[in-house]
Amino acid sequence: MDRKRTVAVVEDDADIAEVLRYNLRRAGFDVEVYGRGDTALAALRRRPPDLVLLDLMLPGVDGLEIARLVRRDERAGRVPIIMLTARGEEADRIVGFEVGADDYIVKPFSPREVVLRVRAVLRRREEAGAPRDDRVVLEAGTLRLLRHEHRLLVGGEEVRLTATEFRLLEYLMLAPGIVRGRDALLTEVWGYASGVDSRTVDTHVRRLRRKLGPEAERIETVVGVGYRFHG
Numbered sequence: 001m002d003r004k005r006t007v008a009v010v011e012d013d014a015d016i017a018e019v020l021r022y023n024l025r026r027a028g029f030d031v032e033v034y035g036r037g038d039t040a041l042a043a044l045r046r047r048p049p050d051l052v053l054l055d056l057m058l059p060g061v062d063g064l065e066i067a068r069l070v071r072r073d074e075r076a077g078r079v080p081i082i083m084l085t086a087r088g089e090e091a092d093r094i095v096g097f098e099v100g101a102d103d104y105i106v107k108p109f110s111p112r113e114v115v116l117r118v119r120a121v122l123r124r125r126e127e128a129g130a131p132r133d134d135r136v137v138l139e140a141g142t143l144r145l146l147r148h149e150h151r152l153l154v155g156g157e158e159v160r161l162t163a164t165e166f167r168l169l170e171y172l173m174l175a176p177g178i179v180r181g182r183d184a185l186l187t188e189v190w191g192y193a194s195g196v197d198s199r200t201v202d203t204h205v206r207r208l209r210r211k212l213g214p215e216a217e218r219i220e221t222v223v224g225v226g227y228r229f230h231g
Contacts, residue, residue, distance in 0.1 A: 023111040037061030120191030176231030
């Protein structure tokens, strides 16, 4: 990285926030810490960081509402969000992904794991615009993925995607008819393949399909393997 990336830590537990601050700074990041949701939301809108580590249970405004509002913000809408929470049930992960989280880490966690996840999310964000071929636009039916603009059009209407959703759709569309396994998707889209629940992939695919509307059936589930895109 040519410049230091800034990570905003939104966490009301002072001990956890200090552990994250210490380890992220040691890893070379600038770190901003916020203990209240309302204070954090105002700061994120005013000066968007490169990534947000976001706790769910916060005073002022809770983490889910922060994620919803950030995703709607013109300036901060594409900032990657990693949620930190004690809630580990699948339903909770799904809600987190529904409101726009790019990743989800359950407490208690290893600080080293958090640093690795932050680096992976930032890396895939930086690589998201790097073409695998020379096509600037990927098309299938009424889908138009504008790669350099990081935009998706469905039937001529723009559909907002998170960075992860965009990368996932791009990866599938670049190889129509080819089955992409969950491990391959975790490696290519998320930036890691080991020690990560593959249900993360399934959750993102379900959310992406809903956003694709009438074109959702182009993403086929290959039972026990992964997914295939029909161009």
